[in-house]
Amino acid sequence: MFTGIVEELGEITALEWHGAGAVLTVRGPQVTSDAGHGDSIAVNGVCLTVVTVDGDTFTADVMKESFDRSSLGAVVVGDRVNLERAATLSTRLGGHLVQGHVDGVGTILSKTPGEMQEDVRITLPADLNRYVVEKGSITVDGISLTVAVIDDESFTVSLIPTTVELTTLGRKGVGEQVNLEIDVIAKYVEKLVRTS
Known part of the structure; x- marks a missing residue:
């Protein structure tokens, strides 16, 4: 974890x-x-x-x-x-629960620099779309991020300067691939609802 x-x-x-x-x-x-x-x-x-x-x-x-x-x-x-x-029982949970089990691969569609952030739009495989919600968590190349905007085919995250500077996402360009892991809680909820 x-x-x-x-x-x-x-x-x-x-x-x-x-x-x-x-x-x-x-x-x-x-x-x-x-x-x-x-x-x-x-x-x-x-x-x-x-x-x-x-x-x-x-x-x-x-x-x-x-x-x-x-x-x-x-x-x-x-x-x-x-x-x-991996996290330990005494680790601060600064992001969200991440398993390290990649659910799919997305492609960077655009990067838009702002005054205090950089907005990154990434394709979202159709089979993962139902698990991603605005203001929910998603993992991109191992980085816990908050979804700012979502549509049928993509989502956008806003990177703070620290994330741009200290992770690969700040260095990757349009057209490059990234690993995506959705919030595991969404998958458990779906299974519980489906079997009830």
Whole structure:
């Protein structure tokens, strides 16, 4: 479980393919400071299990399923990624409950800078639209954000200067893909209502 509050920008330092899967090596001094084998670290919102830690880098095995359901298949050595360690019982919940299980991939349609924020409009897969509500939470590349506007095919989030500066979303451009995770509570509510 994560909170969607990015701890640091990491860097992909190696990507070694083994058939449809790969071993990903990521540099992240903060997240590796207390990481060990078996720990969970979210990489652009994808929960990965630490295999090894070597100094300020860690490795994780990435399955075909993760590549198929996320934008991780497009990363290359040198790319920056959002990193967050799993929450603990004493962690502040500054964002919302995030599982690190990507529900779909969106594409950045526009970025509109403002005086105090940057509005980012992102495509929303049709099968996820029913779970997203205005002023509700959504995770974009592992970042907990509030939906400002939603329509049938997209949603808009407003980024504060800190988010623009300290996450990949501030660096990504129009046409680039992002990982989306909807609020898990919406899925549970739907299932409960459907089975009642």
